[in-house]
Amino acid sequence: xxxxxxxxxxxxxxxxxxxxxxxxxxxxxxxxxxxxxxxxxxxxxxxxxxxxxxxxxxxxxxxxxxxxxxxxxxxxxxxxxxxxxxxxxxxxxxxxxxxxxxxxxxxxxxxxxxxxxxxxxxxxxxxxxxxxxxxxxxxxxxxxxxxxxxxxxxxxxxxxxxxxxxxxxxxxxxxxxxxxxxxxxxxxxxxxxxxxxxxxxxxxxxxxxxxxxxxxxxxxxxxxxxxxxxxxxxxxxxxxxxxxxxxxxxxxxxxxxxxxx
Amino acid sequence: xxxxxxxxxxxxxxxxxxxxxxxxxxxxxxxxxxxxxxxxxxxxxxxxxxxxxxxxxxxxxxxxxxxxxxxxxxxxxxxxxxxxxxxxxxxxxxxxxxxxxxxxxxxxxxxxxxxxxxxxxxxxxxxxxxxxxxxxxxxxxxxxxxxxxxxxxxxxxxxxxxxxxxxxxxxxxxxxxxxxxxxxxxxxxxxxxxxxxxxxxxxxxxxxxxxxxxxxxxxxxxxxxxxxxxxxxxxxxxxxxxxxxxxxxxxxxxxxxxxxx
DNA sequence: CGGGGGCTTGAGCGTAGTCAAGTAAAGTGG
DNA sequence: CCACTTTACTTGACTACGCTCAAGCCCCCG
Numbered sequence: 001x002x003x004x005x006x007x008x009x010x011x012x013x014x015x016x017x018x019x020x021x022x023x024x025x026x027x028x029x030x031x032x033x034x035x036x037x038x039x040x041x042x043x044x045x046x047x048x049x050x051x052x053x054x055x056x057x058x059x060x061x062x063x064x065x066x067x068x069x070x071x072x073x074x075x076x077x078x079x080x081x082x083x084x085x086x087x088x089x090x091x092x093x094x095x096x097x098x099x100x101x102x103x104x105x106x107x108x109x110x111x112x113x114x115x116x117x118x119x120x121x122x123x124x125x126x127x128x129x130x131x132x133x134x135x136x137x138x139x140x141x142x143x144x145x146x147x148x149x150x151x152x153x154x155x156x157x158x159x160x161x162x163x164x165x166x167x168x169x170x171x172x173x174x175x176x177x178x179x180x181x182x183x184x185x186x187x188x189x190x191x192x193x194x195x196x197x198x199x200x201x202x203x204x205x206x207x208x209x210x211x212x213x214x215x216x217x218x219x220x221x222x223x224x225x226x227x228x229x230x231x232x233x234x235x236x237x238x239x240x241x242x243x244x245x246x247x248x249x250x251x252x253x254x255x256x257x258x259x260x261x
Numbered sequence: 262x263x264x265x266x267x268x269x270x271x272x273x274x275x276x277x278x279x280x281x282x283x284x285x286x287x288x289x290x291x292x293x294x295x296x297x298x299x300x301x302x303x304x305x306x307x308x309x310x311x312x313x314x315x316x317x318x319x320x321x322x323x324x325x326x327x328x329x330x331x332x333x334x335x336x337x338x339x340x341x342x343x344x345x346x347x348x349x350x351x352x353x354x355x356x357x358x359x360x361x362x363x364x365x366x367x368x369x370x371x372x373x374x375x376x377x378x379x380x381x382x383x384x385x386x387x388x389x390x391x392x393x394x395x396x397x398x399x400x401x402x403x404x405x406x407x408x409x410x411x412x413x414x415x416x417x418x419x420x421x422x423x424x425x426x427x428x429x430x431x432x433x434x435x436x437x438x439x440x441x442x443x444x445x446x447x448x449x450x451x452x453x454x455x456x457x458x459x460x461x462x463x464x465x466x467x468x469x470x471x472x473x474x475x476x477x478x479x480x481x482x483x484x485x486x487x488x489x490x491x492x493x494x495x496x497x498x499x500x501x502x503x504x505x506x507x508x509x510x511x512x513x514x515x516x517x518x519x520x521x522x
Numbered sequence: 523c524g525g526g527g528g529c530t531t532g533a534g535c536g537t538a539g540t541c542a543a544g545t546a547a548a549g550t551g552g
Numbered sequence: 553c554c555a556c557t558t559t560a561c562t563t564g565a566c567t568a569c570g571c572t573c574a575a576g577c578c579c580c581c582g
Contacts, residue, residue, distance in 0.1 A: 099435055107439040121435065123428030129435060149424070153414050163410070166427040167384030173434035174360055174382065174390060178368040180441035181485040185570065216529065224442040229570055231530055247529075247579060446538065477561065490538055492562055508547065508561075 037068045037141045047115035048089035048141070050161035057155055064147035070139045071095075077118065077132040077140060084122025086142050090114050093138020094213050096222075097121070099130035108222040110172065111135070111214065113199065119145075120169050135213040180224045188223040189233040190261040193243065197252055207255075212248040237261075298329045298402045308376035309350035309402070311422040318416055325408035331400045332356075338379065338393040338401060345383025347403050351375050354399020355474050357483075358382070360391035369483040371433065372396070372475065374460065380406075381430050396474040441485045449484040450494040451522040454504065458513055468516075473509040498522075 039045055039061035049061065068091060071077050077088055080100060090112055097110040097118065109130070112118055118140065121129040152159040179188055193210065201207035212219070216227040223230065234250075237243045242258050244251040252258060300306055300322035310322065329352060332338050338349055341361060351373055358371040358379065370391070373379055379401065382390040413420040440449055454471065462468035473480070478488040486494075495511075498504045503519050505512040513519060 099439055101439050101443065105439075105443045107442045109435050109438045109442075120428060120431055124425045124432055125428075129432050149417075149420060153417065153420065156410075156414065159410060159414065162424075163427070164385045166424070166431065167381060167386075169431050170381055170427065170434065171385055171390050173431065173438060174370050177370045177434060177437055177441065178360055178362050178366075180438065181368045181370075181482070182362065182366045215527095221442070226571060227529080228531085228572085232570090235530070476559095487539055488561080489540085489563085493538090496562070 035068045035070075037065050038062055039065050039141075044091065044115065048117060050155075050157040052157045053155065057151075057158075060151065064151070065141055065143050067142045068139055069142055070137070071134040073134055073136050073138075075134055077134065078128050079131045080128055082122075082128045084119070084126050084128055084145065086119055086144050087148065088118040088132070088140040089143060090116055090118065091139045091141055094135045095132045095138060095140075096135055096214065096218060097130055097132050106221065108218055109176065110169075111222070115203075117143075117165050120166055123166075135218075176222075185223075185225055185229050186233050186236060187261050188225060189219075189230060190237065190242075190258045192219065192223060193237075193250065193252060194255070194258055197255075208252045210250040210252070212250065296329045296331075298326050299323055300326050300402075305352065305376065309378060311416075311418040313418045314416065318412075318419075321412065325412070326402055326404050328403040329400055330403055331398070332395040334395055334397050334399075336395055338395065339389050340392045341389055343383075343389045345380070345387050345389055345406065347380055347405050348409065349379040349393070349401040350404060351377055351379065352400045352402055355396045356393045356399060356401075357396055357475065357479060358391055358393050367482065369479055370437065371430075372483065376464075378404075378426050381427055384427075396479075437483075446484075446486055446490050447494050447497060448522050449486060450480075450491060451498065451503075451519045453480065453484060454498075454511065454513060455516070455519055458516075469513045471511040471513070473511065 039049065040059050045058070053061075069077070069088070071093070077095060078086075080098075092114055094111065094113045095118060096108050097112065098106050098108050100106050112132075118132050119128070123145070148158070148162065152162055179191055183191065196210050196212075197207045200210060214222075216230045219225075220227040220230045225233075234243070234245055237258070238245050240257070242252070242254045242261075244253060300310065301320050306319070314322075330338070330349070332354070338356060353375055355372060355374045356379060357369050358373065359367050359369050361367050373393075379393050380389070384406070409419070409423065413423055440452055444452065457471050457473075458468045461471060475483075476488075477491045480486075481488040481491045484491065495504070495506055498519070499506050501518070503513070503515045503522075505514060
């Protein structure tokens with residue numbers, strides 16, 4: 001869900017990139033400078049776009065995916081109520097998606113990492129239902145939705161891809177509802193770690209090594225628990241020998257037992 | 262979200278229909294018989310299809326929306342794991358959407374009523390993530406997804422409609438996550454009643470009269486509470502004079518106070 | 523190396539869960 | 553239509569899980 005397997009000697013950038021893929025080759029990648037996006041030459045296109053596009057279609061992408069936006073840690077990519085115009089494909093880093101209810105209470109309903117797509121919450125109403133905040137210095141490619149929708153009419157593959165994105169979001173949320181509705185604190189934390197682990201594994205890193213990008217409080221908010229409870233459960237799992245913890249670095253020792261919690 | 266404002270003297274069928282619209286005019290509407298669907302002549306087309314379709318496009322709908330499926334109370338419209346082939350537009354009645362986790366625990370993550378569309382959970386994986394069960398004798402129009410997707414490539418309006426459907430589902434789930442993550446039992450029940458009330462109102466019935474279609478246990482499951490707790494909270498709200506309850510018939514007396522709970 | 527924020531741990535409390543009994547409503551069959 | 557069975561709901565007493573408040577520790581960063 002966010003992730004990451006830090007091989008012991010990982011360099012910070014490797015560690016942060018989220019995907020074991022080469023960085024883009026564009027010039028001028030200053031931290032806060034907006035850069036041009038070029039899907040046609042992007043090494044990670046397979047992560048955020050469908051595979052079976054023709055060469056012509058790929059260069060067509062370049063006509064509307066023009067910009068990559070850097071976002072510093074703690075800064076929003078968009079805010080609740082912002083007019084919905086774009087999807088954002090995360091290129092590097094990670095984000096949390098936060099909604100605020102009428103009482104001002106915040107709820108984190110998703111964490112996103114590199115390769116995943118943000119902004120789907122705006123499609124139905126025309127404005128964003130929540131805000132997307134960077135958990136670390138990150139960057140995202142800006143995909144204008146109107147142009148994407150037009151492109152979908154031409155490309156079956158792109159249409160499929162879009163539908164899949166939205167449906168995946170639905171399934172992800174359903175899993176969270178399941179967690180919040182049926183699990184006890186210890187199970188929630190265990191499930192969270194395993195989910196994390198799986199995402200790490202999918203990106204080619206060792207499944208047992210996690211480097212959290214979010215605080216205990218954010219984890220608690222996401223899991224419907226208080227930060228103290230998250231901490232207690234992590235300690236409990238440690239005492240039982242299922243995990244080893246050093247601050248935001250977590251090693252999963254016994255996958256089977258963790259799944260059985 | 263499910264059910265309904267019973268004007269005191271409502272007939273059973275009116276009561277059950279879910280929408281203040283005339284029934285379809287097709288012949289042969291035996292309870293368990295599958296009937297032909299005809300979007301072109303359907304009085305409720307505006308509820309489940311986009312408004313701005315041309316006459317030609319509407320008759321095009323008839324080429325693939327062919328069947329209406331009756332489902333008896335307690336029976337599934339589809340099961341978890343079923344191959345995903347169709348969306349289902351609910352014509353009459355109501356459904357719950359249930360997912361089952363690996364431990365066999367069930368979680369209701371949505372209730373659906375007439376006019377709403379079921380089955381979105383299957384798009385990403387190709388098979389349904391959960392099952393849709395009728396809360397009462399119901400019927401749904403079968404919309405083959407492949408054909409719908411093809412139609413979307415031709416009609417911008419239909420494409421928009423589909424995207425809106427999926428995004429609405431995302432927003433709905435996000436609201437449930439918010440409820441489960443941040444609210445106390447009394448607030449959850451109050452929010453549930455208000456949500457119900459709003460849907461009732463949108464369908465043209467008085468907002469203050471609710472006729473629940475689901476049991477306390479189902480409400481509790483949906484809200485992440487036990488049935489006893491739901492019952493206690495309903496009693497509490499009654500004692501405070503915010504609602505009046507007679508079994509599955511609920512009258513909201515004080516909307517403002519209910520919202521402030 | 524010192525300061526500060528994030529994290530851990532403890533004690534006590536409150537909310538919701540569990541178990542159980544009793545009541546109301548909804549089916550079922552004569 | 554009524555008696556009977558079954559299921560759904562309500563209420564109470566008790567328990568336990570997670571929250572609150574508070575103190576202290578450990579990283580991480582400057």
